[in-house]
Amino acid sequence: MIQPASGTPHAAPRSLVASAAAFVRRIIGVPDYAIYRSHMESCHPGEPVMTEREFANERLAARYSRPGQRCC
Amino acid sequence: MPILRKLTWVAIAVVGAATLGYVAVSRGETIGAGWLLTAAVCIYLIAYRFHSRIIAAKIFALDPNRATPAVRLADGRDYVPTNKWIAFGHHFAAIAGPGPLLGPTLAAQFGYLPGFLWIVVGVVLGGAVQDCIILCASIRRDGKSLGQMAKEEIGSVAGYTALVATFGIMIVMISVLALVVVNALKSSPWGTFTLMLTIPIAILMGVYLRWIRPGRVLEATGIGLALLFFSLFAGKWVAQDPALAATFTLTGQQLSVWMMIYGFFASVLPVWFLLAPRDYLSAFVKIGVVAGLGVAVFVLLPSMQMPATTTFFTTGEGPVFAGKVFPFVFITIACGAISGFHSLVCSGTTPKLVEDETDARLIGYGGMLTESLVAVLALIAASVLEPGAYFAINAPAGIIGTTVQSAAEWATNAGFAITPERLNELAARVQESSLLSRTGGAPSLAVGMANILSGVFGKGDATAIWYHFAIMFEALFVLTTLDAGTRVGRFMLQDMGSHVWKPFGRVSWQPAAITASAIVVLLWGYFLYQGVNDPLGGVNTLWPLFGISNQLLAVIALCVGTTVILKMGKARYMAFTVVPLTWLAVVNLTAGFEKIFGAEPRLGFLAHARWFQGFLDSGQVPPGVANAGVAARMIFNDRVDAGVTAFFLCSVLVILAASMKEWYAVLSGAKEPVSTEIPFTPRTALSQSP
Numbered sequence: 001m002i003q004p005a006s007g008t009p010h011a012a013p014r015s016l017v018a019s020a021a022a023f024v025r026r027i028i029g030v031p032d033y034a035i036y037r038s039h040m041e042s043c044h045p046g047e048p049v050m051t052e053r054e055f056a057n058e059r060l061a062a063r064y065s066r067p068g069q070r071c072c
Numbered sequence: 073m074p075i076l077r078k079l080t081w082v083a084i085a086v087v088g089a090a091t092l093g094y095v096a097v098s099r100g101e102t103i104g105a106g107w108l109l110t111a112a113v114c115i116y117l118i119a120y121r122f123h124s125r126i127i128a129a130k131i132f133a134l135d136p137n138r139a140t141p142a143v144r145l146a147d148g149r150d151y152v153p154t155n156k157w158i159a160f161g162h163h164f165a166a167i168a169g170p171g172p173l174l175g176p177t178l179a180a181q182f183g184y185l186p187g188f189l190w191i192v193v194g195v196v197l198g199g200a201v202q203d204c205i206i207l208c209a210s211i212r213r214d215g216k217s218l219g220q221m222a223k224e225e226i227g228s229v230a231g232y233t234a235l236v237a238t239f240g241i242m243i244v245m246i247s248v249l250a251l252v253v254v255n256a257l258k259s260s261p262w263g264t265f266t267l268m269l270t271i272p273i274a275i276l277m278g279v280y281l282r283w284i285r286p287g288r289v290l291e292a293t294g295i296g297l298a299l300l301f302f303s304l305f306a307g308k309w310v311a312q313d314p315a316l317a318a319t320f321t322l323t324g325q326q327l328s329v330w331m332m333i334y335g336f337f338a339s340v341l342p343v344w345f346l347l348a349p350r351d352y353l354s355a356f357v358k359i360g361v362v363a364g365l366g367v368a369v370f371v372l373l374p375s376m377q378m379p380a381t382t383t384f385f386t387t388g389e390g391p392v393f394a395g396k397v398f399p400f401v402f403i404t405i406a407c408g409a410i411s412g413f414h415s416l417v418c419s420g421t422t423p424k425l426v427e428d429e430t431d432a433r434l435i436g437y438g439g440m441l442t443e444s445l446v447a448v449l450a451l452i453a454a455s456v457l458e459p460g461a462y463f464a465i466n467a468p469a470g471i472i473g474t475t476v477q478s479a480a481e482w483a484t485n486a487g488f489a490i491t492p493e494r495l496n497e498l499a500a501r502v503q504e505s506s507l508l509s510r511t512g513g514a515p516s517l518a519v520g521m522a523n524i525l526s527g528v529f530g531k532g533d534a535t536a537i538w539y540h541f542a543i544m545f546e547a548l549f550v551l552t553t554l555d556a557g558t559r560v561g562r563f564m565l566q567d568m569g570s571h572v573w574k575p576f577g578r579v580s581w582q583p584a585a586i587t588a589s590a591i592v593v594l595l596w597g598y599f600l601y602q603g604v605n606d607p608l609g610g611v612n613t614l615w616p617l618f619g620i621s622n623q624l625l626a627v628i629a630l631c632v633g634t635t636v637i638l639k640m641g642k643a644r645y646m647a648f649t650v651v652p653l654t655w656l657a658v659v660n661l662t663a664g665f666e667k668i669f670g671a672e673p674r675l676g677f678l679a680h681a682r683w684f685q686g687f688l689d690s691g692q693v694p695p696g697v698a699n700a701g702v703a704a705r706m707i708f709n710d711r712v713d714a715g716v717t718a719f720f721l722c723s724v725l726v727i728l729a730a731s732m733k734e735w736y737a738v739l740s741g742a743k744e745p746v747s748t749e750i751p752f753t754p755r756t757a758l759s760q761s762p
Contacts, residue, residue, distance in 0.1 A: 021290055027161035028355040030289045036148030052287055060343045064556055065563045067238060068420015071413045072171040072245050
């Protein structure tokens with residue numbers, strides 16, 4: 001299998017519990033700030049990065065604004 | 073293939089065929105649920121191994137070296153390369169709502185066999201194919217939505233039809249789901265109080281996540297779950313206190329007004345405050361309960377009490393909804409067999425998460441097979457109830473009357489013997505004043521689940537607790553669909569409105585947001601209120617409308633899929649989408665036509681209007697209706713329902729005509745088959761130049 005490209009960040013290494021928590025969080029649809037941050041740091045260095053609060057707001061607004069998020 | 077593996081697959085095929093054959097021909101006393109589960113699982117395994125492989129390897133030729141949009145367009149927000157099991161879990165949590173639980177429960181009025189066969193055959197030939205193909209098509213187009221693909225592949229007429237149809241489906245879906253909750257909670261102080269408490273619990277979680285421990289979602293959800301359990305017992309105390317119980321004993325009309333107020337506020341308030349925390353809570357409870365039900369059924373393997381087929385199969389006089397098994401079983405069960413709504417998820421969030429194209433087979437096809445298994449579990453839970461009780465719970469008062477005596481008499485005459493004492497005993501066991509005519513499927517499913525779960529986890533009082541737990545869980549995620557749906561509907565309406573008057577599309581402009589939310593709430597509220605007041609039970613009207621609209625979306629999705637396959641130059645694989653498309657078009661057109669023009673008043677909207685008009689013309693009030701004014705309003709409702717159905721049918725015809733025109737152009741050589749796929753980009757190239 002091919003390793004993920006370096007331009008496609010997975011978050012920095014985390015402990016087992018933290019990874020399990022991240023797994024559950026992403027299944028229920030919580031946006032992952034660590035992934036966003038590491039993406040911005042590795043692909044867009046120097047560009048402004050949203051704070052955790054801004055990121056959460058931006059993601060929530062996107063999540064509930066279009067169909068295709070959930071089903072009947 | 074090594075010989076041992078070949079033999080394993082042969083064995084699975086033989087076991088699957090044998091168990092399916094036994095289920096299909098068995099007419100003995102009762103059969104165990106194990107037969108159905110074994111047949112279903114063997115069919116899923118074979119389908120996944122061989123059928124989905126053709127879609128993945130031959131039609132799309134999924135390639136692990138091809139960069140997916142999640143990789144190419146990674147932005148850490150929408151486009152995030154995701155481990156395939158996380159993406160599978162996320163996709164499954166998004167597609168599996170109340171639909172696969174309620175549809176099979178309602179369709180059990182024909183007996184368990186028609187529903188079971190449609191679920192397992194429909195998912196393999198229809199639902200899983202649709203989901204997988206739309207997911208692959210969207211992945212190859214940067215995660216485009218179904219509407220955009222319809223516009224680009226078929227034409228702008230198809231695109232607009234898809235857009236308007238999606239909006240119509242949202243409205244009908246919200247109203248029917250709200251009706252199910254209203255019917256489950258009316259005159260039930262326990263259920264009502266428990267569900268009401270979920271609102272402050274969600275707000276508390278929202279506040280916690282905002283100010284106390286920002287971002288600690290799992291912590292907040294843990295607290296929410298603990299409080300949810302507390303609210304379950306709080307509901308019991310409320311129900312036992314005469315004064316409090318009276319306060320929280322609400323009628324259907326009161327509940328539907330509360331639902332509309334709730335939907336409106338959920339749509340205009342900031343999402344972090346109410347919507348998002350509810351959503352997390354509901355996702356957790358959903359996965360937990362589905363898993364729990366699965367474990368309980370697999371452990372207990374209960375016996376089916378419902379016969380394989382009932383007389384309503386051919387008479388079309390079933391009390392739950394009118395109409396014969398063809399076409400109505402095929403639109404009553406959408407989610408679990410084929411659900412058009414999935415195509416929105418498959419072209420929404422999921423395609424932007426897929427890290428490796430070949431994962432689409434597990435996520436799209438496998439995800440749908442899993443949902444189908446949930447539908448089989450729901451069908452089993454509904455069928456382990458004694459049939460007399462099933463019909464007493466699911467038939468409207470207009471048919472079985474309002475007392476246990478009349479209900480028991482009706483059921484016994486229909487061939488499902490039950491005594492009034494038994495009906496009282498069932499209600500007492502779940503600590504409700506009555507279970508009669510709680511239409512919509514949720515309460516009978518809850519009784520079935522409570523019987524199954526209390527068999528594994530506890531005895532005695534446990535049945536009541538499990539019943540209310542099941543009601544709370546169904547209501548919780550129905551309400552989550554309702555509030556999120558209202559908000560999405562508001563955005564869609566603002567978007568459509570902006571073509572007429574630009575400022576209406578500004579999402580953060582309060583007057584536009586409030587107006588659009590109010591319109592959306594009033595639209596679904598209209599259907600909800602009409603359903604609550606219908607003596608024949610609104611489910612008889614609204615569930616078929618919901619099924620027709622959902623299958624219309626599936627028709628659109630399969631038309632898009634067929635066009636995509638044709639333009640890839642893979643015309644020889646067209647049958648994969650054309651076969652389910654033809655079937656759905658026939659089913660949908662027949663069902664829609666019968667709902668509009670059927671001669672029997674319970675079946676046809678226009679016949680019902682004429683029947684009522686006949687009473688009014690002779691100066692009488694129709695049975696079950698309070699006065700002539702109400703009857704006149706119901707005649708108006710009938711005509712609206714006929715109009716809405718006609719709109720859905722016209723949409724089917726428009727989409728089919730536009731698609732066939734495009735296919736003819738490509739097949740006859742008049743138009744070059746040019747695929748709109750984003751050209752191949754190797755994944756390795758990206759890793760070298762970040």
